[in-house]
Amino acid sequence: MAASEAPATTSPAEPRHGRRIFLIWIVLAIVADILIWTLWKPHMPPGDMSTSAEHQQTDIAILALAAAPVMLFVYVFFGYALTNWRHRDGDEDDGPPIFGHTGIQATWIIGTAVVVLSAFVFGTVELIIPAGAGAGEGPLPVWKPSGSNYLQVQVISQQWQFTYRYPQFGGMETTQLLLPVNRPVAFHVTSLDVIHSFWAYQLGVKADANPGVDNVAYTTPQHTGGFTVRCNELCGIWHGAMFGSGRITTTAAFQTWATANERLQRRNGLLAALPPYALSYDPTVIPQMGKVLVKLGITGGAGYYYPPSDPVTP
Numbered sequence: 001m002a003a004s005e006a007p008a009t010t011s012p013a014e015p016r017h018g019r020r021i022f023l024i025w026i027v028l029a030i031v032a033d034i035l036i037w038t039l040w041k042p043h044m045p046p047g048d049m050s051t052s053a054e055h056q057q058t059d060i061a062i063l064a065l066a067a068a069p070v071m072l073f074v075y076v077f078f079g080y081a082l083t084n085w086r087h088r089d090g091d092e093d094d095g096p097p098i099f100g101h102t103g104i105q106a107t108w109i110i111g112t113a114v115v116v117l118s119a120f121v122f123g124t125v126e127l128i129i130p131a132g133a134g135a136g137e138g139p140l141p142v143w144k145p146s147g148s149n150y151l152q153v154q155v156i157s158q159q160w161q162f163t164y165r166y167p168q169f170g171g172m173e174t175t176q177l178l179l180p181v182n183r184p185v186a187f188h189v190t191s192l193d194v195i196h197s198f199w200a201y202q203l204g205v206k207a208d209a210n211p212g213v214d215n216v217a218y219t220t221p222q223h224t225g226g227f228t229v230r231c232n233e234l235c236g237i238w239h240g241a242m243f244g245s246g247r248i249t250t251t252a253a254f255q256t257w258a259t260a261n262e263r264l265q266r267r268n269g270l271l272a273a274l275p276p277y278a279l280s281y282d283p284t285v286i287p288q289m290g291k292v293l294v295k296l297g298i299t300g301g302a303g304y305y306y307p308p309s310d311p312v313t314p
């Protein structure tokens, strides 16, 4: 029985280790979270150029806020154990026996369950609120932005470049991606050959480009400036060269650019030569359209429908 056992041989005033570890940890965790939110968050990818990018930046910051205390707890416990419970010369004591501790076990299970389930709920909500979070939602998007005045932009992928079609401007097509600020955009991403992926990094938009499929992704640009576009799916030997840039402009500048392009393409016969705007295209039109456009004397303007060419050694 306990009565017959010798009293603990450790010092009579054994400190409350649990409370000490907790106090060290809570101070470090609060400082770390304040630094993450104030100093690090503004520099986290992918920036705040669009609504979806800003949501992603906030999500990453919130995950960092949750992860830092967990990581710090491990380090604090490790450091505390290393300094306080290490073997010392002449100390042959095995230490007190270890028993189960219902409180610690319950705290562990409840704490980890709360962290994991919170991440699940948070992730789901963050997909819904910014209308798909900038990701491709397939041909029948479930989460749409409010309102109906979106600018529609078709992203046509082809080995090895992107071209863009604007159905609200007569279906004109261009290799330049211009978007007006503060207007929701619906990207309709498709491919003419193999699987590509449209990744407008600073816009926080990424959508697979599959032949025969209309993959829809939404965002709303909120700052003017340039952004990069990359193919994000290994699509052949020049996949690494399949990148470009886009620009967010004022509404007036966008309107001027788009209407001028539409007028030009109507005049030079390109609009008439292109197949009617559709959500996907039959890949066999590529060589045929190449011949038609060459006959019309329209060359070099855009990439798609021309026979695919190697961008480095054409």
Ligand SMILES: [Cu+2]
Residues within 6 Å of the ligand: 157, 158, 159, 160, 195, 196, 197, 231, 232, 233, 234, 235, 239, 242
């Ligand atoms: Cu590609």
